Every structure is written in structure tokens, then in C-alpha cells.
Amino acid sequence: MNTRKIEILVGLFVALGVAAFAILALKVANSGISGNGDTYTLSAKFENIGSLKTRAPIKVGGVVIGRVESIYIHPQEFLPVVNMSIDASYECQFSDTTSVSILTSGILGEQYLGLSPVIAAESAKQSCLGNEVTSNAGSELDDLFGVESVALKNGDMLTDTKSALVLEELIGQFLFNQGGE
Amino acid sequence: MDFLQALGHKTLSRFASLGRATRMLLGALLSMPNFKKGTPLLIKQLYMVGHQSLLIIMVSGLFIGMVLALQGYTVLVGYGAEDSLGPLVALSLLRELGPVVTALLFAGRAGSALTAEIGLMKATEQLSSLEMMAIDPLKRVVAPRFWAGFISMPLLALIFSAVAIIGAHLVGVDWLGVDSGSFWSIMQSQVSFQQDILNGMIKSFVFALIVTWIALYKGYDCVPTSEGISKATTETVVHSSLAVLGFDFLLTAVMFSS
Amino acid sequence: MIYKLVNQNVERDLSQSIIEIKDVTFSRGDRTIYKNMSFSVPKGKITAIMGPSGIGKTTMLRLIGGQLKPDSGDITFEGQSVPGMTRAELYEARTKMSMLFQSGALFTDMSVFDNIAFPLREHTQLSEELIRLVVLMKLQAVGLRGARDLMPSELSGGMARRAALARSIALDPELIMYDEPFAGQDPISMGVLVRLIKSLNQVLGLSSLIVTHDVTEVLSIADHVVIIAEQGVIGTGTPEQMLQHSSPLVQQFLKGLSDGPVPFHFKAAPYEDELLLGAQQ
Numbered sequence: 001m002n003t004r005k006i007e008i009l010v011g012l013f014v015a016l017g018v019a020a021f022a023i024l025a026l027k028v029a030n031s032g033i034s035g036n037g038d039t040y041t042l043s044a045k046f047e048n049i050g051s052l053k054t055r056a057p058i059k060v061g062g063v064v065i066g067r068v069e070s071i072y073i074h075p076q077e078f079l080p081v082v083n084m085s086i087d088a089s090y091e092c093q094f095s096d097t098t099s100v101s102i103l104t105s106g107i108l109g110e111q112y113l114g115l116s117p118v119i120a121a122e123s124a125k126q127s128c129l130g131n132e133v134t135s136n137a138g139s140e141l142d143d144l145f146g147v148e149s150v151a152l153k154n155g156d157m158l159t160d161t162k163s164a165l166v167l168e169e170l171i172g173q174f175l176f177n178q179g180g181e
Numbered sequence: 182m183d184f185l186q187a188l189g190h191k192t193l194s195r196f197a198s199l200g201r202a203t204r205m206l207l208g209a210l211l212s213m214p215n216f217k218k219g220t221p222l223l224i225k226q227l228y229m230v231g232h233q234s235l236l237i238i239m240v241s242g243l244f245i246g247m248v249l250a251l252q253g254y255t256v257l258v259g260y261g262a263e264d265s266l267g268p269l270v271a272l273s274l275l276r277e278l279g280p281v282v283t284a285l286l287f288a289g290r291a292g293s294a295l296t297a298e299i300g301l302m303k304a305t306e307q308l309s310s311l312e313m314m315a316i317d318p319l320k321r322v323v324a325p326r327f328w329a330g331f332i333s334m335p336l337l338a339l340i341f342s343a344v345a346i347i348g349a350h351l352v353g354v355d356w357l358g359v360d361s362g363s364f365w366s367i368m369q370s371q372v373s374f375q376q377d378i379l380n381g382m383i384k385s386f387v388f389a390l391i392v393t394w395i396a397l398y399k400g401y402d403c404v405p406t407s408e409g410i411s412k413a414t415t416e417t418v419v420h421s422s423l424a425v426l427g428f429d430f431l432l433t434a435v436m437f438s439s
Numbered sequence: 440m441i442y443k444l445v446n447q448n449v450e451r452d453l454s455q456s457i458i459e460i461k462d463v464t465f466s467r468g469d470r471t472i473y474k475n476m477s478f479s480v481p482k483g484k485i486t487a488i489m490g491p492s493g494i495g496k497t498t499m500l501r502l503i504g505g506q507l508k509p510d511s512g513d514i515t516f517e518g519q520s521v522p523g524m525t526r527a528e529l530y531e532a533r534t535k536m537s538m539l540f541q542s543g544a545l546f547t548d549m550s551v552f553d554n555i556a557f558p559l560r561e562h563t564q565l566s567e568e569l570i571r572l573v574v575l576m577k578l579q580a581v582g583l584r585g586a587r588d589l590m591p592s593e594l595s596g597g598m599a600r601r602a603a604l605a606r607s608i609a610l611d612p613e614l615i616m617y618d619e620p621f622a623g624q625d626p627i628s629m630g631v632l633v634r635l636i637k638s639l640n641q642v643l644g645l646s647s648l649i650v651t652h653d654v655t656e657v658l659s660i661a662d663h664v665v666i667i668a669e670q671g672v673i674g675t676g677t678p679e680q681m682l683q684h685s686s687p688l689v690q691q692f693l694k695g696l697s698d699g700p701v702p703f704h705f706k707a708a709p710y711e712d713e714l715l716l717g718a719q720q
Contacts, residue, residue, distance in 0.1 A: 313536070
């Protein structure tokens, strides 16, 4: 029947369109972290961000766990602040002593954020997640250092940052050191 | 004085024509859809507008992808960066070439056909005759064609991009020897679903609206003679191509400039 | 009821009109097409509107169908004012009238059968089985039952018009308007159409309005004639009355004389002047 044939061909057309969408979404784009998964936001203040761009990857030991969401200048201090959106499964896992640095992949490659995580203490994790902190439990590390560490949650600011290396500054420093010897 | 009058006349007639076009579109779309009667009409138009355009879209996509890979490779290999062929091809296709080239081909293939068909229906009094049968030609003739165009074009653009990337893979990886793993993985690290694929699709929907609307209006508003229809068909292709390129610039500025 | 009307006298029938044109003025751009025109179309009769080409006979049908609105005056269909109707009322009224277009206006993407089934499928809830019966009946009436599976492009001009006629009677309308039904037909198709129009009018008891300039054909079947020229009605009456009409314009039109009140020559400067002017240059 004629209508049946047309319906089959239209079905084929739509199926092709959906297949193309699936290929593009799954094979071509980085599915996962950017956008569709739940994320939480951390921010970090740098001296200099070099050529870091929004959407640059945030890596822990080379594994991408998030992306740079936005970059702006701190209104009082005039220093660049980077907002990072990080996979929600890592919320309350890192301690506030975690350091973040701007690194470059290869010589001509893009700049990205490298996170050197310090794992948060169990008590800090619990309090971060909003649970009652049971006394004593897992407080040995804090006692050891005599500092109370806090786990990082949405909206927190990282303080331990290392700025991007700028080639001119490096050369200047090198020449200065040479002169000093 | 004559010049001013001519300018004024032209401006007024442009606005009048825009008004008629808007009224046509609203008349066609602002009504309760009748699924029982509307669905077979829509399917028929999806076949005419969408499926019939598949071949030209896929062939063009394949060749454009292959050419992109060939050109990109010769430039990139000079910097030793041929691994970036994947993102180069994917980004240019998803953001620009896919939606734009599809819209231009669609205007030539399906838009002109829509204009000619409706113009001929007008010339042979079929539209009048529908009206005299108490059937609104806007709903019966214009609405299913509009929806078919609006649904088909984004699908066609997706197919175009997918086929073109396969074509680029064919040339880049199978022929020129770019590593298949890095072709895909660097592409994946650079292409974002939201930023690139979704924005490309939004572009495509906007182009679909523009091209289908222009095509339908030109047919519906044409002078019902053979000369009028041929003029309307030409205008459809010219106007919709220019409108697509203009809106592409606007959309790109809004989407990707920050 | 309508059958009875046919047998009553003409004057009585004229009071029973299906369409009344009252004092209608209509202009397109700067050109006035009708000025204060009035006439009526009697119910259950064949009315012919005649006149020279280019005086807007088709426009008249579009005015009655509500596709155009008059500048002033009123048009009533079964007592209801057509220009004053809302969209829904107009569509409701249009299901009771139908129009046979000059070109037939069959839908080129459907077979003859589907063309005739189309108004039934759109406006009624009949089952396919019933629709098939109705369509076959209508096709039988116009003698095209055998051509039901052909596409409109495969029909000759006369057959296309008959198929279109079958479509226009599909919903059993109360009024059929024919736009130049005889134009461009060979004598045989013309004879067939004349017979069809007459028999449909009698059998279905509907009113017919024929717009034409084929004098002999239409005078043989019309009950009532309206002649339009010079932006208005120049004569109405039965065909016999019209043939006896005193107006020279009516006589020129009915007899097809090449010169008369409607001059043979288009408006121009005097012939000699123009010739001499050419010689001077």
C-alpha cells in the first residue's frame, strides 16, 4: 500500500536523524561532566591565570573531573578568580588544604587546572555532608597537625593556588638569577 | 521627491508583506491541532520534504567532510598537529557547516518545491476551492508543510554532520594515516554537547523556521501565473539563502563570542 | 417542497430567493467594478449571469462565497448577510454552497475517487463504506464511475470538469455556482455539461448560478437571466423576455454583434490624426 511505503520511508528518515544525533552526542562530544551530570562549584584566586580559558579541563592526576565555568576579576583585590564546576560525586571529598595550579599540556597545548587533592578527614566529610559529627571518631589526623581541616563543599574558595607560568617572567627570573651568581 | 516617494513606497510594501507573512504563519499555527486528520498529512509532507532531501544531504555531507579533512590535514601537518584534525572537522561541522549548508541545500531542494507546489495550487484555484469547501487552506495546506520543514531540517543537519564526520574519518584516518584513537579522543575532549551540538541544533531550528516560512509565504502570496510562480521560486531560494547567512552571523555572535 | 416550487409561476418564485444582492459597490484598486448593483437569485432555479468578459463575473461569485467583501451594500445567503458573518458562520454557510471553478480545481495529488470523497471525509463522520457508496453515486451521476482510479492529470478537460462537478455535489449543497462551465469545451462536452446542469438542478432540487458568456447554451437551460455590464445590471428576466429586451446593449450581447454600444475599437485618438502624426515624425 502506498501510505505504508511512505510511512516506512519517513520512519527510516527519522531513525537516521536519531541515529545521527546519538553518534554526535556519544561519539563526538564529551558526554558526562560538562553539563549533564550534577556538579558543584569551587572557586580559586590566582595571581595570574596565563591563557586559561573557560571550559578548560580540571584534572586530578590527568583524569578530568570538571571544567572551568567562569573567570572574573575579584572586585576589591583585582586578582583573577576562577570558578570551577566539579563532578558532584567529589563534593566533600577534598580537604580545604587541597592545592590547585595552572598547568600546560605539552609545549603548545592548552592550559588546564591541576588539582592536587588532600583527602578530607572522616569527621570533616561528615560535617560537610550535614551529618552529626561523632566525637573522637577520625580526629587523629587533626590532632596530629593541630589544625582543624574542613572538607570542600559548594561555593568554597581554595586558597592554596599556583599561578600559570608566563614565559617572559620565567626568562626574566632566569636572567636575574644568572646575574646574581 | 520621487526618490523619497519610491523609498516610502518600498518600505511600506515591505512591511505590508511582512505583516501578511506573519498573519499567514499565525493563521496556520494558532489552532487546535487535529491529530487524527493532521498526522497522515504531516507524514506525507515529512516524506516529501525530509526523506526526499536525504540523498542530496548525505552525499554533500560526505564530500564536505572529506574535503575538510583533506584541507585541514595539509595545514595541520605543517605544525605536527594532525591529531587535531578530529576537533577541527567536528567543530566546524557542528557549529557552522552542518546547519548552514543543510539550510542552503534545503532551500534549494525542498523550499523551492514547496513554493512551486503552493503557487501552482493557487494558480489552479485549488486553494480557493478548499476555501469554498469550508476548509481552511492555511490549516490544511500550509500548516503540515511548515511542521514538516521545521522537524526535518534539524534532523537533516544532524545527519549531514554525522555523515561528514564519517567522511572526514575516511580521508583522515583511513587514507592519510591520522591515528584513529587520537582522532576520536581529541575530538571528544574538545567538543561539548551543550556548547556545540545543542547550539548547532538551535541554529538549525531557527534556519528551519526561516526557510520554511519564506518558502510557504512566497508560494501563498505569489501572482498566480507561470511567470509569478517562477519568480516566487527564485525569490524563495535567494531570500532564504541570504536570510540564513545573515541569521547565522547573528546567532554565532550571540552563541560563541563570549 | 422545492419540487412544488418548480411548478409555480416565476413571479412567486422570485420572491423566494436564495441570494440577494442589495446595492453592492465593489472596487479593486482605483477601478470600480460594481456600482450600486442589485439583483436576486431565485431558489430552486437555474440563474445565468451573463456579460462581456472583464466585467467581474467571477468576482461576483467570490463576493457571494465570502472570499471578498463589498465596499458597501449587502449580500444575503438564505436571509443571512454574508459580509457580516463571523468566520465560523461563513464556514458553516459554505458547507451549503459549492462552487465549480473554471479550471475544475481538482486536487492534483489525489485520484478522482479521493477528490470526491474529500469533502465527505472532511465534513462528515461517515464510515469509509458509506463514503464509497456516496462517491460512486455521485460519479454515476456525472458518468465517470469508470474513471474513479484515474489521476486528474489523466482526465480530459471535459472529464475534469465533470469530476469537479461530482465533487461539488458531494455534500448535497443548496446552491451551486458555476464559473464559466462551458469555456474551452468541445461541442460534445458542452452538450454533456448543459444536460448535467439541468438534470442536477431538477433531480437534486438545488439552486444553480451560472456565470458565463456562452449565450446559446445557457439560454436553453436558464430560468432566469441577469445581464451585467457597465458596473451594474442592465437587464433581468426570463430568456424569452431578454430576447425581446429593448436595450441595444442587451441585444448586441445576445446576438454577438461586433459593433454597437460596446465599440469594436478600444478607446484611441482618431485614426487619421494618429496616422498623420506618425508621418510628421
